[in-house]
Amino acid sequence: MMTAPTSADVSSLPRAGRFSGLSAKLSRHRKSLRAASLVAPLFLFLCVFFFYPIGSMLYRSVDNPEVREAFPTTLVALRGWGGNEVPGESAFAALVEDLKAPGDRALMGRAARRLNYELEGFRTLVFETRRSVRSAAEGPYKPLLIAADPRWGELSTWSAIARNNSSLTDYFLLTAVDLKRGEHQNIARVAKSQAIFLDIYSRTFLVSAQVAIICLLLGYPFAYLLAHLSTSVSNILMFFVLLPFWTALLARTTAWIVLLQREGLVNDTLRFLGITSEPLQLVFNRTGVLIAMTHVLLPFAILPLYSTMKSINPIYVRAAQSLGAKPSTAFWKIYFPQTRPGLAAAGLLVFILSVGYYVTPALVGGTQDQLISSFIALYTDTYLNWGQASALAAVLLVSVATLYSIYYKITGSTQMQLR
Incomplete structure (x- = not known):
């Protein structure tokens, strides 16, 4: 039976052995310092340009000097x-x-x-x-x-x-969720004619969810083609996926206004094909917002899905088919479950990007299709009410973080990891 070495045993070790242990500790310490020095610039950059602006924004929502x-x-x-x-x-x-x-x-x-x-x-x-x-x-x-x-x-x-x-004050935060304090400091709802922000938040999350679902429905089959076609063909298709990133967002949004207007190319094509007899109202409403935002955000759904599908070994599907499974059964039972991490990542990415979108809904949508970002910009630029703008942004940040935590628990931590 082996026993632990005593202090006498340790002192009797050769001096070279003790020095080698000390040298190994110093080497690990130097490596830790080197790693910290490499990470320090990134950490400083995040503090100055990310954490500090967010913290300053959150503080403005309660600041009352x-x-x-x-x-x-x-x-x-x-x-x-x-x-x-x-x-x-x-x-x-x-x-x-x-x-x-x-x-x-x-x-x-x-x-x-x-x-x-x-x-x-x-x-x-x-x-x-x-x-x-x-x-x-x-x-x-x-x-x-x-x-x-x-x-x-x-x-x-x-x-x-x-x-x-x-x-410090809670006035702006209460106003951001359609609440107020009465004369006796009690919290109550504002008048129905003044309660607008909860409806705007609901509209923002609804539009973001719709865009995310549409992007997943369109992006999944396209990503499947990219992952299973030959390299030369998939490279050409990937070029068209990345092409929108080389065009300014404002130019793409303005182009959709031209295409979707009553005398635009889309309506002319529908009437030429006999699908409609009168031009449809496709712009300055919810339809135009969904079309334009889907076009802008579709690559953000395709790329995570493609990354996941490309890492799936096709031998599993072939093995299932060789054992008698139909192609549809092999797809839904074997292939589709392996793409869930990509679906989860793509859906979350598109949803979060949609929540903060400003230019596209502001230009393509009507008065009833403006998202919360438009009102944050309104209070910042027009009303110069930084407290209210910060409160709206703070509530949006907390709401998105809450939805993310719920989404994370539903999908599971393994579903959020890209391979």
Whole structure:
């Protein structure tokens, strides 16, 4: 029976043996440092150009500095306010002090715009009150401000200010899912006429799922041909698969507008063949969006499927047929299960790319076919409401991550691996 070596045994080892062990450890340490130095530039690149922008975007969805910076005295006066009645003279005096302060006009404008998101007309109220109090005499200010504008006598006005007594806010995130906070800080649904974002998210995921399914139905047989034809023929077909990548996305989308219009080539061909007697509405609706997005994203479905099919050994299908299985049975029982990893990867890739598409739905779709990306761009470029745009993007990110985790569990981890 063998026993573990004692410390005396180790000390009795030749010095060369001890030095060789130390040298092996140093060699492994140097290799680890070398590998880390090679990975460090990529990690730094991801931190600067991927993780930091995403983190900054997520933070903007809860960042709330404007009101705290423009109305510091008013917020201090409202800390003990219960919200059940209009605050007292001290709050009105603090408001006048903030409005009279010789601060940055742009800062006051940002704060007024931020409050205007929660209560329409707040921006006008702030600047009109600011002009009126500059020449106002000493207090009491409460009757003076209420007489100047009755809105200062409403709970909703002061509740909007009091809700922003924190550097963080959930206003934008709640708005992104059609929720809001009431005067007593309770969370409730917005009015039905204002509830738009949940419908837009549903539309986005529905269109993305439809595009993914169409791409899989069209891409599977094409990938099968690529994998089983001769090398020379498959190379020619692969050239046509990759050809769209050499054309600008905007050019491809614009081309579909020309082809699908009422007097375009597609309608002319359908009427020439006698399939239709009148031109069909194929553009600026859901049909045009599905056609154009499928054309753009079809290569992303074909390539993962082709990669999986090319790695399948044809001997399994031939063995099944030699044992008496029909070609259709051999395909569905032997070949198709081996292509599931490619189907899972292709479907997920096309779906995720579709969720974030902006140019194609914006140009080819109608007003009822715009996806969430169009509204993110609208709040960023037109309304300059970065908080709301960031909140919409954050909800989209969480939704996609949740759907991915569900998809991963349904398909299984082995189905998500390309061979």
